[in-house]
Amino acid sequence: MASSQTLSPQSDADAVAEAKRAARAAARAVRSGIDPNGAGEAVAKLVLESFADRLAPELIVSAYWPRGDELDTRPILRALAARGIRTCLPVVAGRGWPLLFKLWRDGHPLVPGGFGVMEPMAEAPVVRPDLLLVPLLAWDRQGYRLGYGAGYYDRTLEALRLEGPPVVAAGIGYAAQELPAVPRDGYDQRLDWIVTEQAAVRISKD
Numbered sequence: 001m002a003s004s005q006t007l008s009p010q011s012d013a014d015a016v017a018e019a020k021r022a023a024r025a026a027a028r029a030v031r032s033g034i035d036p037n038g039a040g041e042a043v044a045k046l047v048l049e050s051f052a053d054r055l056a057p058e059l060i061v062s063a064y065w066p067r068g069d070e071l072d073t074r075p076i077l078r079a080l081a082a083r084g085i086r087t088c089l090p091v092v093a094g095r096g097w098p099l100l101f102k103l104w105r106d107g108h109p110l111v112p113g114g115f116g117v118m119e120p121m122a123e124a125p126v127v128r129p130d131l132l133l134v135p136l137l138a139w140d141r142q143g144y145r146l147g148y149g150a151g152y153y154d155r156t157l158e159a160l161r162l163e164g165p166p167v168v169a170a171g172i173g174y175a176a177q178e179l180p181a182v183p184r185d186g187y188d189q190r191l192d193w194i195v196t197e198q199a200a201v202r203i204s205k206d
């Protein structure tokens with residue numbers, strides 16, 4: 001019987017992937033039991049208060065179009081449109097690629113994208129968001145998150161942070177989705193803020 005005392009990098013990576021799978025399954029179960037009532041409106045209020053300096057006509061905010069049990073971002077999208085702030089939604093360019101963002105304003109049509117999410121129309125302009133509202137399945141106070149599990153937001157934040165002006169990434173999720181420590185690997189990009197229906201938490205990176 002083969003046994004080893006030290007873990008190889010590969011078995012470390014396998015262990016993290018397995019821990020993420022388990023945490024994701026548990027977090028999905030927790031989220032499906034949460035009463036969503038009023039959460040979207042509460043988050044919208046906190047986002048407007050917390051990012052007053054980022055909500056200017058020259059800046060662009062990305063959100064997501066909610067699917068399944070994700071926290072409802074439609075109240076934020078409505079509130080931003082009412083204030084004349086430009087908004088955009090993610091578009092899947094392909095597996096293994098960063099997301100693209102296309103301008104979309106509350107009330108405009110959406111079309112089904114190739115990957116099971118609703119997206120702005122193909123001809124909508126591609127833009128670079130300054131503030132990103134990122135869907136959370138689980139989060140911790142270090143700013144780590146679990147999402148859908150395809151790594152799209154990690155790739156996207158990495159690319160945005162490598163080039164161009166600083167971006168602010170705020171995870172949007174329920175307070176009950178908090179974990180003591182989300183399992184993490186070397187690709188995970190930390191969030192700058194977490195906004196739940198209860199509070200806006202600024203992540204300290206000292």
Ligand SMILES: Nc1nc2c(c(=O)[nH]1)N(C=O)[C@@H](CNc1ccc(C(=O)N[C@@H](CCC(=O)O)C(=O)O)cc1)CN2
Nearest residue numbers: 064065066067090092114115116117135148150152153
């Ligand atoms: N609301 C919302 N929008 C989002 C995300 C999200 O997590 N939530 N994303 C966060 O990353 C991106 C989309 N991520 C996705 C990741 C995986 C699959 C996926 O695995 N879909 C199934 C079925 C797709 C189909 O119907 O063809 C599949 O491919 O098996 C879809 C979207 C961008 N938009």
Ligand SMILES: Nc1ncnc2c1ncn2[C@@H]1O[C@H](COP(=O)(O)OP(=O)(O)OP(=O)(O)O)[C@@H](O)[C@H]1O
Nearest residue numbers: 020146147148149150151152153154155158185187
């Ligand atoms: N920049 C990257 N380059 C290569 N692989 C990556 C990168 N970012 C993430 N990955 C890989 O993608 C897979 C999914 O990542 P992870 O489980 O962190 O997704 P997630 O953050 O939950 O999903 P999402 O961002 O789509 O909501 C992992 O195997 C991860 O190692």
